[in-house]
Amino acid sequence: MNKSNQQVTDGDLHRFIDGELSESRSRRVASAIAADAALGEKVERYREIDRRLGEIYRDSEAEALPSRFLIALSGRGYFTSWRVAAAILWTIVGGLIGYSLQAPVEIGAVIRPLPVEAASAHAVYVPEVRHPVEVGAAEQEHLNAWLSKRLERPIAAPDLRAAGYALIGGRLLADAYRPAAQFMFESKSGDRITLYIRHAADDRETSFAFTENDGFGVVYWIDDGLAYALTAAADRATLTTAAELVYRELNP
């Protein structure tokens, strides 16, 4: 009985090349390959890919190590190297719309883009049933005073009832070593929307920008030294309308 004729899948060929098959299976695949020129050619091409990768990249091993690697190893250059690397990477990225929203403040830590940070806080706290906020709407005055004290700026939850959202409350968050605030609102049907506020990198003001992160829409802007991001599982038009209301509420 010739077992080598049994079906050899493409997956088998990869596992064969990479030594992922049992010895007996590997022997069977090898004889199937020997018997079939088309399979043999395929395997040869796959192997050729690995050979070329080796040719291209193995030669870097003999090079001298740049001193900056050794500085990184000393542990002293940690924040410096982070900032330098981040700056370089960001420069390469291109499409730097919104760069000012993510540019580092004085602190050496890398600050993640505002919409990413806001969407991430939204994703973590919005599903909460028992503890969606630290301080509830019933203590709104205390909430505003507390967040204002921590962000060292007057911060107040906007009134979004005109858009159909009631305040649930808010919480203090950490954003790259600095305090940030999140207010959470809820519609009658239970849809939640959050407003994320942190210090802006500079004094510029921006118009509304829209992005999507992990299924959430985010409208964000900078106004008077603070960066705002309004996040919800909603489309751009809905969010922009709500953001306009937030803006009017905060700039009466």
Add this chain to the structure above:
Amino acid sequence: MRRFESLLIDEIPALRRYARALCRDPGQADDLVQESLARAVSRRRLWIGQRGMRPWLFAIMHNIFVDELRRQRASRYDTGAVVDPQSLASDQDAELLCTLSDFEQALYRLAAEQREVLLLVGLEQMSYRQVAKLIGVPVGTVMSRLARARERLADHLEGETKPAKIKRIK
């Protein structure tokens, strides 16, 4: 020098090779290496000696690389442009791409996720299981990414050899 640092230094050539394969631009690759080393030093307490230095370092580098990819993709959403994730690696710096061989160009046109798996298996000789653990996906995903990467590059190689084949038929 203490054991941790000397083990790190031993792995720098491998880190560098892997970073170059990921990043294409040598300067950018060295940034990635530097950042990975710095993060490794800052997290030395999380390193468990028995697990081996290379997989741990590669995982750190993978995470930094993936974070950067996400950031790039997110920043492209900001512009409102239509984003094809497959094309992300190919159009960044066309000029640099021109200096590369056809094969390297084809390599960098792969989606970054596919290229990464191909390099870990084909260049670094890691097992599917090790790769799955390192990048945090199921073994099946490792296999499908690897297969797609190899198929694309094999098509490319086939294109290279076509004229010779036609001759042989004659």
